[in-house]
Amino acid sequence: MRTxxxxxxxxxxxxxxxxxxxxxxxxxxxxxxxxxxxxxxxAVPPVYVFTPTFEHYAAxxxxxxxxxxxxxxxxxxxxxxxxxxxxxxxxxxxxYSRGSGRFLNxxxxxLIIVRLIPPIVVTLPLFPxxxxxxxxxxxxxxMVLYATFFVSLGTVLMRTFIDQIPRELDEAAEIxxxxxxxxxxxxxxxxxxxxxxxxxxxxxxxxxxxFLFAFIFTATRAKTAxxxxxxxxxxxxxxxxxxxxxxxxxxxxxxxxxxxxMNRYLVAGLTAGATKG
Amino acid sequence: MAELRLxxxxxxxxxxxxxxxxxxxxxxxxxxxxxxxxxxxxxxxxRMVAGLEDISAGDLLIDGxxxxxxEPRERGIAMVFQSYALYPHLSVYDNMSFGLxxxxxxxxxxxxxxxxxxRILKLEPLLERRPAQLSGGQRQRVAIGRAIVRKPTxxxxxxxxxxxxxALRMDxxxxxxxxxxxxxxxxxxxxxxxxxxxxxxDKIVVLDGGRVQQVGAPIDLYKKPANRFVAGFIGSPxxxxxxxxxxxxxxxxxxxxxxxxxxxxxxxxxxxxGDRAVLGVRPQSLRREPGHGRDGTLxxxxxLVERLGAETIVSLDTASGERALAAIPQDEVFEAGxxxxxxxxxxxxxxxxx
Numbered sequence: 001m002r003t004x005x006x007x008x009x010x011x012x013x014x015x016x017x018x019x020x021x022x023x024x025x026x027x028x029x030x031x032x033x034x035x036x037x038x039x040x041x042x043a044v045p046p047v048y049v050f051t052p053t054f055e056h057y058a059a060x061x062x063x064x065x066x067x068x069x070x071x072x073x074x075x076x077x078x079x080x081x082x083x084x085x086x087x088x089x090x091x092x093x094x095x096y097s098r099g100s101g102r103f104l105n106x107x108x109x110x111l112i113i114v115r116l117i118p119p120i121v122v123t124l125p126l127f128p129x130x131x132x133x134x135x136x137x138x139x140x141x142x143m144v145l146y147a148t149f150f151v152s153l154g155t156v157l158m159r160t161f162i163d164q165i166p167r168e169l170d171e172a173a174e175i176x177x178x179x180x181x182x183x184x185x186x187x188x189x190x191x192x193x194x195x196x197x198x199x200x201x202x203x204x205x206x207x208x209x210x211f212l213f214a215f216i217f218t219a220t221r222a223k224t225a226x227x228x229x230x231x232x233x234x235x236x237x238x239x240x241x242x243x244x245x246x247x248x249x250x251x252x253x254x255x256x257x258x259x260x261x262m263n264r265y266l267v268a269g270l271t272a273g274a275t276k277g
Numbered sequence: 278m279a280e281l282r283l284x285x286x287x288x289x290x291x292x293x294x295x296x297x298x299x300x301x302x303x304x305x306x307x308x309x310x311x312x313x314x315x316x317x318x319x320x321x322x323x324r325m326v327a328g329l330e331d332i333s334a335g336d337l338l339i340d341g342x343x344x345x346x347x348e349p350r351e352r353g354i355a356m357v358f359q360s361y362a363l364y365p366h367l368s369v370y371d372n373m374s375f376g377l378x379x380x381x382x383x384x385x386x387x388x389x390x391x392x393x394x395x396r397i398l399k400l401e402p403l404l405e406r407r408p409a410q411l412s413g414g415q416r417q418r419v420a421i422g423r424a425i426v427r428k429p430t431x432x433x434x435x436x437x438x439x440x441x442x443x444a445l446r447m448d449x450x451x452x453x454x455x456x457x458x459x460x461x462x463x464x465x466x467x468x469x470x471x472x473x474x475x476x477x478x479d480k481i482v483v484l485d486g487g488r489v490q491q492v493g494a495p496i497d498l499y500k501k502p503a504n505r506f507v508a509g510f511i512g513s514p515x516x517x518x519x520x521x522x523x524x525x526x527x528x529x530x531x532x533x534x535x536x537x538x539x540x541x542x543x544x545x546x547x548x549x550x551g552d553r554a555v556l557g558v559r560p561q562s563l564r565r566e567p568g569h570g571r572d573g574t575l576x577x578x579x580x581l582v583e584r585l586g587a588e589t590i591v592s593l594d595t596a597s598g599e600r601a602l603a604a605i606p607q608d609e610v611f612e613a614g615x616x617x618x619x620x621x622x623x624x625x626x627x628x629x630x631x
Binding site: 169 | 329380
């Protein structure tokens with residue numbers, strides 16, 4: 001009895017350790033490598049004890065100014081895409097939650113199916129259209145694209161959240177003299193805030209890290225940080241691994257911080273509707 | 278000041294007709310209770326008055342003005358919901374002031390009105406709390422406060438007390454009655470509880486199957502129910518219904534009898550000899566002692582006795598297989614299985630078509 005419990009405990013510990021190692025190793029490796037002197041980064045056997053140096057960060061700053069332009073672009077695109085996706089998902093989720101009708105019910109299914117199509121299939125044909133509209137290499141095109149990919153999931157998520165807000169609150173507000181938009185703004189949004197944050201986390205993580213569409217639709221002016229990092233790898237005068245790891249660390253930090261801070265809401269978002277509140 | 282009039286009001290959901298032509302007049306300052314079993318359409322009717330449901334046909338007039346197409350906020354109404362429907366993210370103060378803030382009432386006036394309502398409802402110490410920090414009764418008072426501050430011409434209550442426990446319900450019932458006296462506003466109150474209807478109403482509207490069964494003062498409904506449904510719905514315990522046969526008719530009086538009921542003359546019109554009918558006798562009309570006039574008698578076997586102290590409820594099985602209740606206004610011992618005979622005054626009995 002006692003040994004079996006001990007065994008289960010040991011098993012759990014091993015599993016958790018493996019999981020932690022699996023998810024933390026790449027992060028730790030990148031961050032540590034960015035602080036190692038150049039020749040020690042890929043030393044065999046690996047060097048675990050070293051004097052941290054910020055030379056790579058200094059080099060990143062002096063030689064790759066374009067990376068920081070990329071970060072600014074990423075920030076603008078991520079903020080815009082998140083705002084767009086959150087607003088659209090909240091409005092749509094509200095209508096899906098409160099409205100009824102055959103068309104509305106059927107279109108939920110469509111929303112989910114659309115999510116299953118590989119985004120690239122829809123996106124490539126967009127290229128000439130985006131070109132014709134003169135939106136190539138602009139922030140707007142990435143904002144709209146990124147937001148679009150998350151509106152379907154975001155809508156379904158927001159509907160689930162708003163479903164949990166009793167309809168009588170809408171009605172009470174209606175009698176209090178509120179119109180639809182006021183109800184949404186003053187009653188629904190404050191109460192669905194955890195859902196809104198959950199949607200925001202999804203979009204932020206996606207938009208911040210996205211590479212493929214940024215590669216297709218931007219060239220110089222709206223180039224995002226992941227593109228600059230890829231350029232570092234393809235650089236003609238050889239890869240400076242230290243600078244690359246420094247850039248990766250800078251790229252990783254804000255989104256990691258954001259996800260850790262929003263962790264609570266993310267879990268709420270993933271389990272929304274699982275049980276009746 | 279508000280008079281309210283419903284004229285031929287109907288409500289259909291798809292093919293189903295929920296409200297089948299309702300006409301009601303409500304005078305200014307009147308307390309009207311819509312009562313009926315669940316699914317009778319009383320809440321739907323109230324929501325139509327509120328503007329939360331469309332009116333499929335007919336007219337709703339408030340002070341002579343047709344309101345069918347008006348938004349809820351334009352109708353001068355306030356509503357108290359069964360679930361209270363308080364905004365969980367707002368304080369009690371903000372809950373009450375929400376509507377006033379929306380229509381840009383000056384701050385000073387909002388404050389005065391909220392504090393006034395809080396004083397009337399004894400909510401002053403709770404103004405800064407959130408709804409989650411309140412008890413059920415307090416939440417209900419906040420919901421009423423939210424209605425009061427809007428100074429509506431008509432108050433609508435949708436089963437406001439059914440989420441409260443019995444003791445609190447009685448307190449709140451009295452509080453609402455006091456509020457009506459104090460404010461003098463027109464109030465429409467929906468409930469399935471006939472005790473609330475009897476105690477609160479100036480006028481009761483009994484609904485069943487989407488139709489008005491009877492409108493009248495509570496005591497008139499109790500004493501002169503228009504049909505068997507109203508007779509069975511108003512009064513507790515429920516009125517006894519016994520199958521009888523008409524054996525004689527003369528000048529507005531029908532003599533009826535059954536194996537259980539000795540021949541008795543009942544004031545009723547529209548029956549002829551040989552008709553089958555239903556005799557309605559309230560449990561409170563049944564007594565052991567003989568009266569002075571020609572009493573009716575009801576025979577049966579005691580099957581169950583509930584001694585409540587001040588009252589004894591006797592359940593008896595009749596020879597024709599019916600069940601009847603007698604409410605004796607004192608503590609009395611009955612033996613289960615023993616035969617028993619009750620008397621009633623013919624004037625207190627009712628005769629309905631079978």
